[in-house]
Amino acid sequence: MRYGAPVETRICGYGQDSEGDWIAELECGHTQHVRHRPPFQMRPWVTTPEGRESQLSSRIDCPLCDRGEPVPTRVAAPSVRILAVCGSLQAKSRNSELVELACRSAPRDVEVVSFDGLRDLPHFDPDLEADGELEPVRKWRSALSASDAVLIASPEYGHSLPGVLKNAIDWVIGSGELESKVVAITAVVPSEERGRRGLQALADTLNAVRATIVGGEPIARGPDFSLRTAQLLAELVAVALRARAEKT
Numbered sequence: 001m002r003y004g005a006p007v008e009t010r011i012c013g014y015g016q017d018s019e020g021d022w023i024a025e026l027e028c029g030h031t032q033h034v035r036h037r038p039p040f041q042m043r044p045w046v047t048t049p050e051g052r053e054s055q056l057s058s059r060i061d062c063p064l065c066d067r068g069e070p071v072p073t074r075v076a077a078p079s080v081r082i083l084a085v086c087g088s089l090q091a092k093s094r095n096s097e098l099v100e101l102a103c104r105s106a107p108r109d110v111e112v113v114s115f116d117g118l119r120d121l122p123h124f125d126p127d128l129e130a131d132g133e134l135e136p137v138r139k140w141r142s143a144l145s146a147s148d149a150v151l152i153a154s155p156e157y158g159h160s161l162p163g164v165l166k167n168a169i170d171w172v173i174g175s176g177e178l179e180s181k182v183v184a185i186t187a188v189v190p191s192e193e194r195g196r197r198g199l200q201a202l203a204d205t206l207n208a209v210r211a212t213i214v215g216g217e218p219i220a221r222g223p224d225f226s227l228r229t230a231q232l233l234a235e236l237v238a239v240a241l242r243a244r245a246e247k248t
């Protein structure tokens, strides 16, 4: 039940959810999504770093304060955030099993978030952006920007990488979200000699954006599957942390 005027607070920072949408951190201790979804929610400022900066300290109603909801205990942000991408679209995908395993078994301080929007991306065509960024492309770019590193598990199709994955990478070659990113790549295969040409093709494409490639070996289904996945994830985290330390 509401009594009197809505409770006002101020924006004091920002975070992003797994879809790359922005969340305002409020002085009251609550958080609130701040989306730009015309014509329903008009917040063009949230789409640029300058716009977000300009809204720091601005007043905002807090419905959670209105309802008297307690402020959640702050959980420290995970130290490494990894975006996991499966190159296969089929429902019973072995590669998506690896992605799901990585999400479930991430060690403490590591958050692995899966991105499943590859099927929503249109065929790459820069003309499609003449009137602004398309929503599926925005989500893909934001999810990449919000991550410290990327894990890609992908099948080999026709001695190469799947078209849907190449298409997704093409969408960010010009905009730069994969530029110099740390990216672990693998392919879940029935036996170790399979999938290597697909991985080589994927590595060649990632080299175009100067990605630091981790792993690159197929992982065979079998008793070592979980161990090999955990080892790849651990190597990815180590390289991502090293890259971060070198930047600061």
Ligand SMILES: Cc1cc2nc3c(=O)[nH]c(=O)nc-3n(C[C@H](O)[C@H](O)[C@H](O)COP(=O)(O)O)c2cc1C
Residues within 6 Å of the ligand: 088, 089, 090, 092, 093, 094, 095, 096, 154, 155, 156, 157, 158, 159, 160, 188, 189, 194, 195
């Ligand atoms: C259209 C098509 C092309 C394929 N081409 C290759 C190939 O060139 N080399 C290979 O090792 N496997 C190839 N495969 C087998 C896939 O890599 C294999 O089915 C893989 O498990 C699919 O991954 P998923 O289970 O994650 O969907 C192909 C499969 C399909 C459907």
